[in-house]
Amino acid sequence: MSWFSPRGSGPRKEQGRVQVEVEPDVHRSLALAALCEEIRRRKLTVLDLGSAVGSNVEFLSQFGCKLFIEDLYAALSTRMDGDLAGPSFFAELLSVPEDTRFDVILAWDLFDYLQRKELAVFAEHLRRYTNRGALLFALISYHKTIPAQPYRFRIKDDQHLIYERRTGAERPSPRLAPAEVTNLLKEFRVDRSFLLKHGIQEYLLVRE
Template identity: 30%
Template sequence: MGLLDRLNTRKTESHPAARAAEAAPIRPTKALKKFLTSLTQRESPVLLDLGPVVGSNVSFFGEQLGCKIFVEDIYAEIERHAKQDALEKLPEALAKRFAQADGAVDGILCWDIVDYLSRPAASALATQLMRVLRPDGALLAFFGTVAPPPVPRYTKYIVADESSLVYRDADATRGRQPVLVNRDILKLFDGLRVADSFLLQHNVREILFRKPAA
């Protein structure tokens, strides 16, 4: 290793900003902008966020876009069931969880929740999401395209701007499940159509689903 390489390594290792960036990298997103466009076409859009609550996301969607936001932290539900060793009960819990009326939601931020679910749980969740989404509403979901890492982690997605997200990892009891192929994804959300799909360089497929207009 040359002197410059060593200096570069030391610089990267020691700099707190570099460490923070490594722990919470900023990644591009292509589908978020389209999702936002679909939301802003409504007067006071209703948004369902399935990820852990993120204060800045609430401000972004609530203050800037005027959304009414429902926060349903499904990661926490998965964690709770995993810690209680009761994952077989998760499909039933997900089927009962959403109190929203049929077609009451304009947009759903599903993030990568489906990657953490068994097939029955994913199916129960997808059924509920398709139920609460209004016709022409949008659902944004991410799917990993490579084998999950050995150490279970989940990701908090923080909106940096309409074209980028901060990926903040945190410890998890249950990790990602085997990668879903496109056919499985389409089957899972068979009541929706794929409006856009982007395969990003960091091995994530972003899919924007739309519910067909009634």
């Protein structure tokens, strides 16, 4: 498990294009605010599926959270083109003791980077490591395109997220409808959902 990723000092090339530094955006997060209310109540075990971000580790540590970081997109990037992520892929990603149970899962915008079949398989795997009442935080885009790589999200405070774009390249967005989200994430029901002005639907789902 890697906590911090090294950064290069110059622009990087992706598929023949030089990556352009984009000024990060700050957006209010209603679902994060609701999630933080729960985190304050008791010490929780948190699974962060994004890349390791020091400020997020620091923010969650103040509440006494036990934090696991497993970079889903980095793992997806190691696949051969056209390969679908199946049960063995997700088992390797979450190579934790069988009795591990996560109270909170931070999925960020990563579900937009899974095919629908992959998301259904991943949800089944997540159910194995959660009990009833566990919370899942996800952001789904309604734009026609999304960045070719997931955003890097930094928690500014309990009501705001910093969106750091890592590439200027775009890819088609799956544009998951609310009904699809609940159908693919079986045994996770939508507890709260917020459609934000910048075209992102925030979900706070609870394990049934």
